[in-house]
Amino acid sequence: MKIREITALRGPNYYSVRRHKLIVMVLDLENLEEKPSNRIPGFYERLKKLLPSLQEHHCSEGHEGGFFERVKDGTWMGHIIEHIALEIQTLAGMDTGFGRTRSYGEEGVYNVVFSYEEENVGRYAAKASVAICEALIADEPYDLKPEIQRMREIRDRDRLGPSTGAIIAEAEKRGIPWIRLNENSLCQLGYGANQKRIQATVTSQTSSIGVELAGNKKDTKYMLKQAEIRVPNGAIVSKMEELEAVCEEIGFPVVVKPIGGNHGRGISVALKNLPAVEKAFKEAKKVSYDIIVEQQISGYDFRLLVINNQFIAASKRTPAHVVGDGKSTIKQLIKEKNKDPRRGYGHENVLTMISINQLTKTIIAAKGYNINSILKKDEVLVLKDTANLSTGGTAEDVTDIVHPENVAEAERISRIIDLDICGIDIMTEDISKPLSKTRGAVLEVNAGPGFRMHLAPTIGKARNVAEPVVEQLFPQKADTGKIPIIAVTGTNGKTTTTRLIAHMAKMSGCRVGYTTSDGVYIQNQLLQEGDCTGPDSSNFVLKDPTVNFAVMECARGGLLRAGLAFSQCDVGIVTNVSEDHLGLRGVHTIDQLARAKAVIPEIVMPEGYAILNADDDLVYAMRENISSKLALFSMQQANPRILELQELGGITAVYENGYVSLFKGSRKMRVIKAENIPLTFGGKATFMIQNILPAIIAAHVQNIEIQDIKAALGTFIPSALQTPGRLNLYEFQNFKVLLDYAHNRAGMRALKNLTDGMDASVKVGVIAPIGDRREEDNIEIGKIAAEMFDEIIIRLDKDLRGKSADELLAMVTKGIHLIKPNLKPEVISSETEAVKKAITKAQKNALIVVFCDDVTSVTKVVVEMKKEEHSK
Numbered sequence: 001m002k003i004r005e006i007t008a009l010r011g012p013n014y015y016s017v018r019r020h021k022l023i024v025m026v027l028d029l030e031n032l033e034e035k036p037s038n039r040i041p042g043f044y045e046r047l048k049k050l051l052p053s054l055q056e057h058h059c060s061e062g063h064e065g066g067f068f069e070r071v072k073d074g075t076w077m078g079h080i081i082e083h084i085a086l087e088i089q090t091l092a093g094m095d096t097g098f099g100r101t102r103s104y105g106e107e108g109v110y111n112v113v114f115s116y117e118e119e120n121v122g123r124y125a126a127k128a129s130v131a132i133c134e135a136l137i138a139d140e141p142y143d144l145k146p147e148i149q150r151m152r153e154i155r156d157r158d159r160l161g162p163s164t165g166a167i168i169a170e171a172e173k174r175g176i177p178w179i180r181l182n183e184n185s186l187c188q189l190g191y192g193a194n195q196k197r198i199q200a201t202v203t204s205q206t207s208s209i210g211v212e213l214a215g216n217k218k219d220t221k222y223m224l225k226q227a228e229i230r231v232p233n234g235a236i237v238s239k240m241e242e243l244e245a246v247c248e249e250i251g252f253p254v255v256v257k258p259i260g261g262n263h264g265r266g267i268s269v270a271l272k273n274l275p276a277v278e279k280a281f282k283e284a285k286k287v288s289y290d291i292i293v294e295q296q297i298s299g300y301d302f303r304l305l306v307i308n309n310q311f312i313a314a315s316k317r318t319p320a321h322v323v324g325d326g327k328s329t330i331k332q333l334i335k336e337k338n339k340d341p342r343r344g345y346g347h348e349n350v351l352t353m354i355s356i357n358q359l360t361k362t363i364i365a366a367k368g369y370n371i372n373s374i375l376k377k378d379e380v381l382v383l384k385d386t387a388n389l390s391t392g393g394t395a396e397d398v399t400d401i402v403h404p405e406n407v408a409e410a411e412r413i414s415r416i417i418d419l420d421i422c423g424i425d426i427m428t429e430d431i432s433k434p435l436s437k438t439r440g441a442v443l444e445v446n447a448g449p450g451f452r453m454h455l456a457p458t459i460g461k462a463r464n465v466a467e468p469v470v471e472q473l474f475p476q477k478a479d480t481g482k483i484p485i486i487a488v489t490g491t492n493g494k495t496t497t498t499r500l501i502a503h504m505a506k507m508s509g510c511r512v513g514y515t516t517s518d519g520v521y522i523q524n525q526l527l528q529e530g531d532c533t534g535p536d537s538s539n540f541v542l543k544d545p546t547v548n549f550a551v552m553e554c555a556r557g558g559l560l561r562a563g564l565a566f567s568q569c570d571v572g573i574v575t576n577v578s579e580d581h582l583g584l585r586g587v588h589t590i591d592q593l594a595r596a597k598a599v600i601p602e603i604v605m606p607e608g609y610a611i612l613n614a615d616d617d618l619v620y621a622m623r624e625n626i627s628s629k630l631a632l633f634s635m636q637q638a639n640p641r642i643l644e645l646q647e648l649g650g651i652t653a654v655y656e657n658g659y660v661s662l663f664k665g666s667r668k669m670r671v672i673k674a675e676n677i678p679l680t681f682g683g684k685a686t687f688m689i690q691n692i693l694p695a696i697i698a699a700h701v702q703n704i705e706i707q708d709i710k711a712a713l714g715t716f717i718p719s720a721l722q723t724p725g726r727l728n729l730y731e732f733q734n735f736k737v738l739l740d741y742a743h744n745r746a747g748m749r750a751l752k753n754l755t756d757g758m759d760a761s762v763k764v765g766v767i768a769p770i771g772d773r774r775e776e777d778n779i780e781i782g783k784i785a786a787e788m789f790d791e792i793i794i795r796l797d798k799d800l801r802g803k804s805a806d807e808l809l810a811m812v813t814k815g816i817h818l819i820k821p822n823l824k825p826e827v828i829s830s831e832t833e834a835v836k837k838a839i840t841k842a843q844k845n846a847l848i849v850v851f852c853d854d855v856t857s858v859t860k861v862v863v864e865m866k867k868e869e870h871s872k
Contacts, residue, residue, distance in 0.1 A: 190481020
């Protein structure tokens with residue numbers, strides 16, 4: 001077997017609009033295509049022994065053990081690898097369950113598709129599942145434990161922490177979209193101008209001064225003491241020789257901690273003599289220059305959580321510890337404690353495994369023991385110097401017993417330090433009594449406090465502490481942080497339709513971001529060049545804080561390669577579906593291509609609109625799987641599909657009697673005469689009218705006024721500025737040059753219909769075969785070119801996409817000669833040189849049509865040559 005490619009989908013995609021996290025592995029079974037599982041001796045038995053938990057997989061049989069039945073009866077290795085990849089992720093603590101294996105379109109090659117929780121774990125599982133299957137086939141031993149542990153490690157390295165994850169989950173419940181902005185915990189909630197940000201439990205509304213204060217224990221203590229908040233007596237020291245005097249003043253036991261520390265780093269507690277303090281001082285120095293030495297407050301460790309100045313939850317924290325039984329060693333007691341099913345690796349379970357690290361050994365040694373010592377029965381030995389859950393500590397929810405005075409003091413502290421999310425550490429014998437009665441004290445104030453202890457306490461009630469965070473960021477229930485998103489797909493016309501809608505939105509006062517095959521634009525400024533029709537480009541727009549209206553051109557490549565960047569849109573448009581890019585990424589038929597395009601209308605939210613081409617059977621059929629409202633457009637007023645929707649009161653747009661018109665039910669609103677729209681070349685470019693119709697529906701359902709739509713149509717000029725490479729006509733003194741991006745047979749035929757009506761002494765075409773098209777597609781390009789032109793120059797794209805120049809030239813030349821056997825095309829490999837040659841030798845009244853690839857470079861050449869002509 002050979003893995004050809006592994007890709008990760010991260011949004012609605014060709015395989016599923018609901019399951020966004022999918023791995024797609026292109027797997028070539030090679031000779032195993034002829035060997036299903038029942039033809040490999042002992043394979044079934046070995047698989048069952050290695051992964052007995054696969055018994056739970058129902059597969060298509062619909063009952064437990066169904067998958068094993070398929071293996072026993074005989075199934076292909078791609079199918080088996082899909083199930084192994086799912087199961088080993090589940091064994092590593094990530095319960096994934098969706099998978100399917102489909103033919104790639106080549107014999108023995110399959111798309112193995114399965115779900116994942118963490119992308120890098122999914123990629124690892126893909127490779128591991130193939131290796132496992134190969135070992136089983138070869139009857140070689142395979143140790144699963146290292147694979148499972150490695151996937152756990154990758155998961156813990158990559159995934160959001162429990163606090164961030166809880167906030168994200170709460171946002172998702174409210175329909176708020178989110179984007180992860182880095183590899184850590186920086187996330188964006190909402191889109192564009194309506195976004196908020198979080199980093200763990202610090203938000204975009206958190207005071208930077210508050211964070212700085214909380215991070216400086218000296219200043220925090222000073223502020224609280226000034227406000228008559230009970231804090232431990234102590235002093236700040238920076239030199240070893242200062243320690244003795246300070247300890248004499250405050251008395252033992254003492255606590256030593258660095259001023260700038262967090263998460264318990266460098267903190268030592270219950271120090272009863274000067275040598276212990278000096279040792280702790282050295283450790284604390286590794287974290288900060290200045291060190292706090294303060295009195296040890298007796299009692300229990302409590303964490304009070306305040307959000308938006310309101311008390312939310314409280315937890316009693318206990319450090320990792322063991323209790324002696326008079327028989328077991330400390331090491332054995334830890335091992336036994338780690339058997340608790342609630343304990344897991346990292347943050348995977350409610351509790352974390354207790355590790356025996358150097359700190360633990362030091363603490364044990366300080367008590368006069370080592371890890372092989374036996375504790376007396378009921379003797380308690382603390383193993384860590386902090387009560388953090390991440391080091392094996394436990395937490396008990398005590399929210400309901402916190403004394404009102406302590407609640408009020410916690411809320412007051414959050415205002416004093418000025419933190420919207422505030423963790424307050426208190427030491428007291430009894431949290432149900434005022435601190436003044438228990439001689440308790442506030443030890444620390446934390447910016448960005450962890451939520452895990454409240455979300456999943458060891459004992460007591462779990463608290464949804466993420467909810468008030470999201471409510472603070474989005475106080476209105478209806479506020480989901482979204483901006484309008486218009487998604488446009490289809491074989492031809494996507495870019496023009498996208499640009500036109502963006503222009504209409506801009507004319508109505510919106511701050512628009514849009515993606516096209518030419519680049520990404522924010523408020524009409526080109527910020528990224530190139531083909532920007534994939535999810536990364538969409539994310540670029542959705543992350544921009546100035547954008548309040550987004551229009552996204554979405555091509556098949558992104559849908560197949562990575563999925564969409566957004567899970568829902570307000571309007572989804574499909575312009576048309578015709579043969580293009582077939583034979584790539586497992587899409588070999590026009591029906592499969594239509595399935596890919598259908599993702600767009602299927603993700604339109606229920607109150608939004610799917611806008612479909614009623615003249616295209618494949619597009620019209622997409623209405624069957626939408627959950628939104630339906631709108632249709634047609635070049636024929638009497639199209640029965642249009643009439644049917646009009647009778648139902650739906651919205652339609654048609655080309656009728658020379659006008660582009662909107663209908664609400666049967667009520668007609670003539671928008672503008674087509675010949676008065678510059679984009680239509682006086683009404684002659686009918687394919688442009690087809691692009692205008694869905695655009696006016698999209699603008700209308702987004703409440704853009706008809707007058708703004710008319711103004712936009714009248715000011716949208718086919719030019720290098722507004723429609724680069726789309727019907728850009730340059731009039732030289734004696735001839736004309738027309739640039740267009742048409743790159744498939746449907747696009748070329750549409751342009752042919754326009755140029756057939758244009759007078760010219762000679763028509764010259766600059767065309768190119770395309771490397772990622774089938775042979776028949778390139779032959780057809782040649783045939784259409786021969787029908788259009790008297791003279792042809794063949795140039796080549798910069799990227800031949802896996803084919804040789806000779807192969808491509810042979811294909812397109814064959815097509816030309818099928819129509820005009822005597823036409824001898826000129827071959828000039830460079831696109832810009834081909835254009836220069838065509839212009840240089842242009843005859844009087846000639847029409848030169850350039851099917852361009854590098855729009856920017858070709859436009860520059862044409863503009864410069866036009867300037868040179870003018871200057872002569």
